Structures are given as C-alpha cells and as structure tokens.
Amino acid sequence: MRFEIDFEKHLTKGFFLQKTELVARKLIGKVLVRKINNEYLAAMIVEAEAYLAENDLASHSAVGKTKRNNPMFSEGGTIYVYKIYGVHHCVNFVTEDEGKGCAVLIRAGEPLAGIDYFKKVRGDVPEHKLLSGPGNFARGFSFTTEDNHKTLFAPELFVQDFMDFPDDKIGVSERIGIAKSNDLKLRFYLRGNKSVSAKPRE
DNA sequence: AACATGATCAACT
C-alpha cells in the first residue's frame, strides 16, 4: 500500500463537524499522522465507534459535563483521551459543534510509518497487532491525558485523507465492551483487515 | 462498584 505523508491532504474542521455516525464511518481508511521526536508515525484507521450526545447511555457525556469528559464538549476536531481500568488510555476525536458532547473512539489501526517506534513501545508482537484495540492504539501513538484539548489541524498531529472504501467493505456492529445502549450499531470496521480488534458479529 | 481493556493461560476445533 503506497502512502506518503502530506499535511496538504489533512482533513479540515468541516469533516469533524458532520454527524458523529458519519464521521466514524468515513474515518475508516483515513490516516492518523503524529510526529514524535522528529519521527513520523502513521496508521490507517480500520475500526472506530461513535459515541453520541443524545440517547446514548454508553457515552461519557451522558452524565453531563465532568472534569474527565470536558474535552468531549469542545469543537469537532479536538482530542479526548481518558484512562480506563487504571492502565490503558483511549483516544477519541471530538465531533460536531462545541457544547454537544459527542466523539469517535479510535479502536484500531494498520501501521504505515514509524513501525520501529510502535515496536519499541508495544513490544515484540506481530505487526498487525501493534495498534489493534483502543488501548494498544493509544499506546502505540503514545497518547496520554496530556494530549487532551489538542486539535487535529497541526503538521505534527492530523488526519490525512487516504482510502475511500465502498459500503460493502465496511462492517457495522454493536460497540465493544459496553453494558448500556448496546443495541446501537455504532461500530464501523474494515472487513477482513487483520488489525481489527474484535471478532465482528454480523 | 463499575469501567468504551489487554495479557496470559488453559482448553479446544
């Protein structure tokens, strides 16, 4: 797969202001680029979940604004990182207008650049597992709560347009690992991709 | 008490 990092092709604010479900769907095939210590990391997003502002009890924003979920209420294109189970971090891209409280959880990626860095922080695992699962994805890109409120419009952190997959290549399912609102089909993934974290129920 | 998880291990197909 040919891929060249090019900030000129980054997704602009308008992309993230769209409906959360649509952003989650369209993020499949896009590339997250981050520059750390003068080294570029890049991965194609292959799995993402939408967390809505309304009628979604699994969304962190369902309880209103709190200290933790505060970044979720920022404008589309902002980063929301939280710590889960005391050990892992999860990265979200905030969507829609400021004050709404919705975001897309990035659950898995296929490494395109910075493989050595990913291996360094993730250990000796097969390449397709380096960024598989939300905790592993965040770990590979070294996201922590320090990154909260950063935006995706800078040369050292942005999302680049890349592949456009037709609907028949995209799986849709219930979200993973939640107890509430698990009837909602808000998880999107690239069918047949080895980096997708959980086995899809279809 | 729950939590948008992952590593490990045993058992299986």
Add this chain to the structure above:
DNA sequence: GTTGATCATGTTT
C-alpha cells in the same frame, strides 16, 4: 487458529 476465565490497575460515580 479460537474462546473463556482471571486479574492488574486507578479514576469516576
């Protein structure tokens, strides 16, 4: 290859 049980770990409710 898969599945299921178990648990580490700290923050939020």
